[in-house]
Amino acid sequence: MSKNQHFRSNSKTAQLHTKIFFRKYPTLPYIVKWFLISSIIGICVGSASAGFLVSLDWATNFRENHLWLIAFLPIAGLLIGLLYNYLGKDIEAGNNLLIDSIHNPKEIIPFRMAPFVYLGTIATHFFGGSAGREGTALQMAGAIADQFTKPFRLNESERKILLISAIAAGFGSIFGTPLAGALFGLEVFLIGRIKYDAIFPAFASAILADLVTNLWQVKHTHYHIDLVPQLEALPIIYSILAGILFGLCAATFSKVIHYVTSIFKSRISFPPLRPFVGGIIVAVAVFAMGTTKYIGLGIPTIVQSFEQQLPPYDFALKMAFTIITLAAGFKGGEVTPLFFIGATLG
Structure with a gap:
């Protein structure tokens, strides 16, 4: 048998073994x-x-x-x-x-x-x-x-x-x-x-x-819960009611942000002016209130919510600031502000 024939024979054998192997392990x-x-x-x-x-x-x-x-x-x-x-x-x-x-x-x-x-x-x-x-x-x-x-x-x-x-x-x-x-x-x-x-x-x-x-040694925020309620009737009822309330809050956030976005688009035809106007509203509100609690990610407030009860209006103010910011055309996400809203509402 020549070298070429021997090589072809080995190649065919290898291909056959490969096919058998993949048939045995198709995934x-x-x-x-x-x-x-x-x-x-x-x-x-x-x-x-x-x-x-x-x-x-x-x-x-x-x-x-x-x-x-x-x-x-x-x-x-x-x-x-x-x-x-x-x-x-x-x-x-x-x-x-x-x-x-x-x-x-x-x-x-x-x-x-x-x-x-x-x-x-x-x-x-x-x-x-x-x-x-x-x-x-x-x-x-x-x-x-x-x-x-x-x-x-x-x-x-x-x-x-x-x-x-x-x-x-x-x-x-x-x-x-x-x-x-x-x-x-x-x-x-x-x-x-x-x-x-x-x-x-x-x-x-x-x-x-x-x-x-x-x-890359980048750290994430960890939220510590000291107490988890026992699985009893009353905590379950509270959880159901809270779930309904959180769902209504999320639905409100979604509908209002779309509504405010449509207002910005209908009232301001030149797109770059929308975040300009939105920026004025947010900046004036921050300086008028004298706090930066409701801008940015709001992680310190989320952490604080696990340690003490916060004012009942915190969730509404964060919702308002986030809706104006994003509806106007600034960039970022909604999830972390929603964590803030949910934590303070809870």
Whole structure:
């Protein structure tokens, strides 16, 4: 037998063994492929979240030590508006663009969504807006991850899995809650329907992204609960009533923010002027009240709510500040302000 024949024989034997192996373990190629992709997502998104959290912490601390910066919130809003109006109209939809990309994948999400929303959110917090951080994390994650769609030659269904995994990684790493991040990515953007072939990539991406964020030595806020009530009839009744109240509050927040957004759009035709006007309202309110309690993330108040009962109007004021900030066009998320609203309402 010649060397070529021997080589061909060995090659065919290897191919046969490979086919037999993959028939025996049919899910292995799927696991290997998505673990590789999830690892890349985890490294990129986890690092981006770490950088964002460090920047956000710096912006918050600097603002609290230089309160005069809040007077420039309208100017910051105008600049954010101009940036998106002239250079980012195709990414202005933010999270809605992610939803559309999952439900009806078309063009690759422009990478500039990541730096734009990063800068917009840091500016919002630096100058005293009331906003969260998860919206920014999701948009950064989606924009970064979608750049791998073409290099990995992913089809439409696989691209959906990629974006779900990115969202899971973004949410999990920004809050330090990988399990919640995976469930968020799997459920939220598909409204109660789970894409089962995305379960492994979503959990893998979220866990790895959180691990990478921790490797950057970025700390998350921990909330300590001293007492958990026993499972008795009265606490259960209270929980049911509280759940109804929280649900009504969340529904009110959602409806009002959409209503106020429509007012800004109908009354102010030039988009960059909307955050300018919103910035004036927020800045004047902050200086009039003499407190920064209701701007930024509001994490100190959330922590405080676990230790003592807070004024009954705190949740309403935080809701008002957040609605005006986001409805006007500033950047950031809603989840952390909703944590504030829920904690103080509770």
